[in-house]
Amino acid sequence: MTVTETEYGLKLSRNSFAPGTYTFTADNTGKVAHALEIEGPGMPEAKTKTIQGGEKAEVTVTLKKGSYELYCPVGNHKGLGMEQRIEVG
Numbered sequence: 222m223t224v225t226e227t228e229y230g231l232k233l234s235r236n237s238f239a240p241g242t243y244t245f246t247a248d249n250t251g252k253v254a255h256a257l258e259i260e261g262p263g264m265p266e267a268k269t270k271t272i273q274g275g276e277k278a279e280v281t282v283t284l285k286k287g288s289y290e291l292y293c294p295v296g297n298h299k300g301l302g303m304e305q306r307i308e309v310g
C-alpha cells in the first residue's frame with residue numbers, strides 16, 4: 222500500500238482492508254519533511270522515520286477489525302489535513 226504525502230494531505234488508493242499484515246509505503250511527493258504514523262485498537266506505536274521530499278519509507282503493521290487513523294506526526298501537519306481513516310473488517 223502506498224500512501225502519497227503532500228502539503229497537506231494523504232492519498233491512499235483504498236480505505237477498507239481485510240484484517241492482516243500490511244506494509245505501508247509513505248511516498249513524500251511534497252517539498253517539506255513528512256512521516257506516517259498509524260494508530261488503532263491495541264496497536265503499539267507504528268510510524269516511519271521522517272522523510273524529505275522525494276523520499277520513501279515503510280512501516281509494517283498487523284491490522285485487526287476496527288477503525289485506524291493514518292496521519293503525519295510532523296509539526297501540526299495532521300491538523301492541516303494530513304490524516305485519513307481506514308476501516309478494517
Ligand SMILES: [Cu+2]
Pocket residue numbers: 254255256293294295298303
Ligand atoms: Cu507532514
